[in-house]
Amino acid sequence: MKHIKTLNTQTLQNTMKKGGCGECQTSCQSACKTSCTVGNQSCENNR
Amino acid sequence: MVHQYKNNGYHILLDVNSGSVHVVDELVYEMVPYYKEKELSEIIALLKDRYPKEEIREAAADLEELINAGKLYTEDIYENYIQEIVEAKKPVVKALCLHIAHDCNLACRYCFAEEGEYHGRRALMSYEVGKKALDFLIANSGSRKNLEVDFFGGEPLLNWQVVKDLVAYGREQEKLHQKNFRFTLTTNGVLLNDEVQEFVNREMSNVVLSIDGRKEVHDYMRPFRNGAGSYDRILPKFQKLADSRNQERYYVRGTFTRHNKDFSKDVLHLADLGFQQISVEPVVGTEEETYALRAEDLPEVFAEYDRLAAEMVRRYRTGKAFTFFHFMLDLTGGPCVAKRLSGCGSGTEYLAVTPWGDLYPCHQFVGDEKYRMGNVDEGITRPDIRDTFKNCNVYSKEKCRDCFAKFYCSGGCAANAHKFHGSIHETYDISCELERKRVECAIMIKAAEAEKDEVESDEEK
Ligand code: SF4
Ligand code: SF4
Ligand code: SF4
Numbered sequence: 371m372k373h374i375k376t377l378n379t380q381t382l383q384n385t386m387k388k389g390g391c392g393e394c395q396t397s398c399q400s401a402c403k404t405s406c407t408v409g410n411q412s413c414e415n416n417r
Numbered sequence: 418m419v420h421q422y423k424n425n426g427y428h429i430l431l432d433v434n435s436g437s438v439h440v441v442d443e444l445v446y447e448m449v450p451y452y453k454e455k456e457l458s459e460i461i462a463l464l465k466d467r468y469p470k471e472e473i474r475e476a477a478a479d480l481e482e483l484i485n486a487g488k489l490y491t492e493d494i495y496e497n498y499i500q501e502i503v504e505a506k507k508p509v510v511k512a513l514c515l516h517i518a519h520d521c522n523l524a525c526r527y528c529f530a531e532e533g534e535y536h537g538r539r540a541l542m543s544y545e546v547g548k549k550a551l552d553f554l555i556a557n558s559g560s561r562k563n564l565e566v567d568f569f570g571g572e573p574l575l576n577w578q579v580v581k582d583l584v585a586y587g588r589e590q591e592k593l594h595q596k597n598f599r600f601t602l603t604t605n606g607v608l609l610n611d612e613v614q615e616f617v618n619r620e621m622s623n624v625v626l627s628i629d630g631r632k633e634v635h636d637y638m639r640p641f642r643n644g645a646g647s648y649d650r651i652l653p654k655f656q657k658l659a660d661s662r663n664q665e666r667y668y669v670r671g672t673f674t675r676h677n678k679d680f681s682k683d684v685l686h687l688a689d690l691g692f693q694q695i696s697v698e699p700v701v702g703t704e705e706e707t708y709a710l711r712a713e714d715l716p717e718v719f720a721e722y723d724r725l726a727a728e729m730v731r732r733y734r735t736g737k738a739f740t741f742f743h744f745m746l747d748l749t750g751g752p753c754v755a756k757r758l759s760g761c762g763s764g765t766e767y768l769a770v771t772p773w774g775d776l777y778p779c780h781q782f783v784g785d786e787k788y789r790m791g792n793v794d795e796g797i798t799r800p801d802i803r804d805t806f807k808n809c810n811v812y813s814k815e816k817c818r819d820c821f822a823k824f825y826c827s828g829g830c831a832a833n834a835h836k837f838h839g840s841i842h843e844t845y846d847i848s849c850e851l852e853r854k855r856v857e858c859a860i861m862i863k864a865a866e867a868e869k870d871e872v873e874s875d876e877e878k
Contacts, residue, residue, distance in 0.1 A: 371479045373472075375440045377860075377867050378748040381487055382436040382757070382824065383494065389753025390502050393563055395599075396512035396767045398779065398830075408761075409825030409856065410745035411752050414563070 391415065419490060420821035421449055424861040425727050430489070431860060433821050437488040438748060440864045444468050445476050452480055453490055496812050499758045503807060510557040512565035512762065513550055514769040514780045515583075517542045518576040522607050524642045527672060527700050527708055529781060532642075533571030536784035540772035541576040547583040549793035550770045555594050557796070564591075567601045569769075569780055574608035584620050601625065603670075605639070606651030614658050622666060626655045629671035630683020630697065638674065638708070656691060664693040668742060671697040674708035678717050681725035688732070688739045696742030699851055701833055710847055719854050726858035730865040746825070746859040757824045763831050764790070764806025778806055781832030806831065809841050816844045822856045 393414040418433040428446040430439040441449075448460060455463075461473050483489040519540045521533030533539070554564055566587065568580050580602070587598040602617060603625040617624050628651060629635040636646025659667055669692045673680035680697055687695050699718070702709030710718065725741065732738055751757075761767065764778030771783055774793040782788040791798040811817040811828045820826075826849075831841040833848055 371482065373442050373445045373476045374479045374483065375867070376483070376488065377438040377440065377863055378436065380436075380749065381491075382434065382754045383487060383491070385753035386495075386498060386755075390506075390755030392506075392509070392511065392561060392756075392766070394752060394756060395563075396565055396762045398761045398763065398767065407743060407825070407852075408752055408757050408827040409859070410742070410747060411756075412747050412750050413752050413756075 385413075388415070418493070418819070418821065419449060421446060422857055424723065424857055425730065425865070427861050427864045429857075429860055429864060431821060432483075432489050432491055433824065434491040434493045434495075435488050436751075436754075436824055437483070437491075438860055438863065439483065439489070440867070442476075444472060445480065448473075448476060448480065452477070495754055495758060499755060499810060499812065502755050503759070503810070507559060508557075508765060508803060508807070509559040509561055510554055510766055510768055511561045511563070512567070512767040513554050514567045514569045514767070515542065515547060515550060516570065516769060516771050516780070516783060517547070517568045517573040517580055518571040519772050520575050521570060521572045521605070522575065522641070523572070523605050523639055523647055525639045527638060527674060527702060527706075529701070530571060530783075535771075537771075542579060542770075542772040542774075544579050544582050546770075546772065546774040546793060547579055548586055549774060551583065551587055551590060553793045553796060555590060555596060558596065562595065563597050563599060565599045565601065567603060569603050572605050572607070573602060574604055574613065577608070577613065581616060584616075588620075599623075603627070605647070606654050607647060609651070609654040609658065614654075614661060617658070618662055624658070624662075624667045625696075626651075626658065626667060626669045627671070628652065628655060628669050628687070629673070630677070630680065631686045634677045634683055635671075637676065638672070652690070659692055659694075664691075668694045668696045670742075671695075672700045673697055674700040674702075675710055675714060676708055678710075678714055679721060680718075681721045681728065684725055684741060685728065688737075693739045694742075695739060698743060699848070701830075701836065701848070703837070712847060715847070715850055718851065722851075722854050722858050726862055730862055733862075733866060734869055743855045744859040744862055746856075746863055748863055754824065757827055758811050760810050760827045761830065764803055764809075778802065779832060781830075782835070805841065813842050814844055816849070820849070820853070822849075822853045825856045825859075826852045 420431040422429055428441050430441055457477055461470055464473055519533055519535055524532050558564055573580055584600055591598050599622040600620055601623040602621050605627045629638055632648045635648045639647050669687055684695055684697050699710055769777045769780040769783050776790045777783045777788050790802045811823045814828055817823050817828050829844050833845040834843040835841050837845045
């Protein structure tokens with residue numbers, strides 16, 4: 371594609387099947403103790 | 418829903434419901450808002466004076482390809498799905514915040530814990546209470562293997578022996594129950610020494626070091642009780658600790674307020690001191706507080722985030738990259754949509770434990786009697802509180818439904834919402850504006866990184 375560059379290959383729809391196992395880190399636990407940020411976490415199953 | 422914006426010279430499309438991020442040229446950027454409604458012939462008529470027809474056709478073909486791949490104009494199909502997941506889930510607890518010391522050797526002006534005392538009296542958690550908390554966690558964690566325990570305060574180093582004893586107890590119990598404890602420590606650094614450092618490096622998967630940035634900023638907000646600044650006392654210890662961990666698995670963490678709206682300078686100050694894992698976040702405070710951020714401050718704060726993001730791109734290009742917590746974004750291995758929609762986990766899988774063993778939905782609710790959910794002896798005695806938190810997600814909040822950041826922010830912080838609106842099902846507008854800005858910056862950085870990586874791999878060819 372000449373006009374568009376897509377940065378990610380996965381889509382969120384694709385994560386519905388195997389998702390929700392709950393093994394990943396709790397979002398407030400790491401560096402910010404006053405805000406919720408999940409977009410920056412990693413899936414424990416992709417490690 | 419498609420969110421489009423320009424930042425640092427990039428034209429970006431975020432297809433919200435698929436999470437796809439597209440960097441596009443100006444032509445496509447212009448076409449996207451009306452592409453679905455209009456015929457190609459109409460679009461060509463609109464744009465033909467400024468773009469060659471062939472280009473417009475090509476761009477349209479590219480857009481078609483994305484639509485067919487489920488990466489553009491996608492619908493939100495997750496509401497029922499998440500409801501099913503929430504209902505099917507047995508309540509498990511997988512993370513505890515242990516308030517190991519309700520006491521502090523600093524007197525930070527913005528401390529939500531009121532100098533560590535949390536609207537209560539000073540207290541240290543006993544080993545007995547801590548042990549019961551770990552037992553409670555293991556017993557309520559179902560099949561979850563990874564259990565997180567944060568030693569928090571006040572200042573946890575004021576009760577250091579108990580921290581060490583609890584880690585030893587946890588290590589013994591995890592083997593018996595096939596669990597894996599991930600311990601973390603949050604400290605202001607005053608009592609940090611070689612012995613603490615050695616232990617932390619051996620046992621703690623993360624350590625959070627509180628420092629606000631430039632000396633004058635830090636010393637103003639984080640004085641000792643006698644008023645003297647704490648910067649000079651803690652900085653060398655933090656630098657040493659960060660290096661001893663290879664600049665990994667730690668954060669220096671600061672707070673910016675109305676007094677340092679130019680906080681990008683504080684972030685860069687920390688980076689220039691050699692820190693590579695940095696988190697500096699907006700203070701949370703009500704209007705009466707002079708340090709609290711107000712709506713009128715937003716344009717200035719947005720500009721700061723832009724400045725910081727652009728500078729981070731520059732440093733990335735010259736091999737001096739550092740991590741800024743709120744700009745981290747995992748576009749390839751990020752969390753599943755279920756995780757993204759279920760919020761921070763407060764009140765359900767994440768609980769805070771007071772020195773007396775009382776359970777609260779999270780550290781920010783500690784001391785608010787209405788939210789006491791039980792204690793480590795009896796377990797959860799108020800499942801109704803848990804259920805309220807369990808049903809709190811992006812779809813339970815009107816404002817989140819139409820928000821482009823919903824899959825990154827997950828509905829915001831329940832404690833902030835409660836503080837400002839008295840309900841956890843609300844959102845706190847200033848935080849939301851900042852969150853959306855950070856998501857935009859974070860995506861721009863990814864676009865810039867992808868470009869650099871591309872140039873480099875071309876050069877290698
Ligand atoms: S570990 Fe991965 S799949 Fe499991 S809940 Fe977390 S993000 Fe989803
Ligand atoms: S930024 Fe605000 S409105 Fe958007 S998802 Fe987060 S809490 Fe909801
Ligand atoms: S309610 Fe807010 S402070 Fe509490 S755990 Fe959630 S995001 Fe963190």
